[in-house]
Amino acid sequence: MLKKITNIGDCGITCDFGDEVNKSTNMEVIKLFNFIQNSVKTRKLKGILNYTPSYNKLIINFELGQIKSQEIIEFIKSSDYSKIKLTENKKIIEIPICYDEEFALDIKRLETKTKLNFKDIVLKHLETNFFVYMIGFVPGQPFLGDLNERLYHDRLDTPRVKINKGSVGIVEKFCTIYTFESPGGWNIIGRTPFELFNINKKNISILSPGDTVKFKSITKKEFGSFKNE
């Protein structure tokens, strides 16, 4: 449920759905996000510059001088977006992952911490249907959940200076895929050759908030010969 709407500065509002980070809260966020996105596309709502869903909030940025925050707030309050069904345009995407030790930098430590062996960790990761909570920080980076509880683990004490593009990492109940080479503190368990983000394509991001991700194990050889379309 939408708990409250607050101004952020003079050209943004935040729609707050409460403090819980779980799939049902996030689905409420994504419903409102879809509704706003459609309202912008069909020109029912003008002057909107960006909309950014996260675990439990939707932030909307607008062009000052085109629309006032109060108008957007009233637009949201007077509409019945919560009836939107999320199943219609949501995709299930299979992402290849290679768990070879060259890529799975933290799996040995996870074996010790979780008291699971390599095979069990991989199995638990593969059997999960991941929900795309949000995308961002850098272009195309998805935040997926929820991991099997046995795999819950803290962030690295000292983040790595460089994590390769395509690396798959886990922290707490979340899983992410690095879409750019960057620093990072997630526990790396594998790597995908699949390009999730390409600004030059019509569909620049394979994933959207609300989609489902299923990982598929591939060998190092398959990793090497993988071709993105």
Place this chain on the structure above:
Amino acid sequence: MNNYFKVLRPGINSTFQDLGRFGLQHLGIVASGCMDQLTFCTSNKLVGNKISEGALEFAYQGPLIEHVGETVLVAISGKVNFNIIKKNDEIIKGKPNESFLISNGEKIDILSTINSVYGYFSIFGGFKIEEVKGSVSTLVKAKIGPNNGDKLKVGDKIFFNKSHQEDKTNKIQFDFDKDNIIRVMKGLQIHYFSKKSQEDFFSKEYKVTKLTDRMGMRLEGQKLENIVNKNIKSEGITKGSIQVPGDGQPIILLSDHPTIGGYPKIANVITADYDKLVQKIPGTTIKFKLVDLPVAEKAFQEYVRKF
């Protein structure tokens, strides 16, 4: 005929920008766009372009470029020290905020911005650069935008669309706001900070540090004490948000900010004061003044009148 500028020296951080790339923040793509909108639009106005036409933004030291082809009208806006080098190597001191003609073989040497950070270079009819998802803004860290999403490099050629022989130049009176007061509204997590820290934030001076770029401006001053939690659940970020990480020193998120972040935000810079803020050079001390939405909206109305 091919008309272009050859880049002999790229400058520190010279990128093509316009007013920004919108509608993609939910996929992790920040709007980017020019840092100082008024100065950006001024350079376009000087050459008779629509104010949103793509221009070259430079920071501190700009490029040294040589003109090849037909004569064209150009302008440099901001507080900028630059020279025009004639074919016979005669050096003429350039005048910013005034358009001028430039001809084959002449060079423009943008030496430095004066007591400010950003300046803009515009050309009549615009640059011949490719739009990416509706914008020519450059986001270097994700390689998004024209010029392969990169800064200018030595040897690059900057092509432009039209020639312009008519000697009809234009001048705009221009100066930056000199005061160092930045107006802000309360941030979403202002209550995460102790009463004393809230008072400190709105009364003490904060120094702009060298760790400042298009992504953010790190400040240094009275440490802000977080009494709730040093992290929040990651949430969408708005340009001008002032976040405070665990070390208690504020960071103002600027045009190339990450799209989501997990630090509490104490305040947000109002739109009318953003241009003034980004032009503050490292070492400058600024002070924050708390205002409410009606004041910010009124300030915005005054700000747009300058365009």
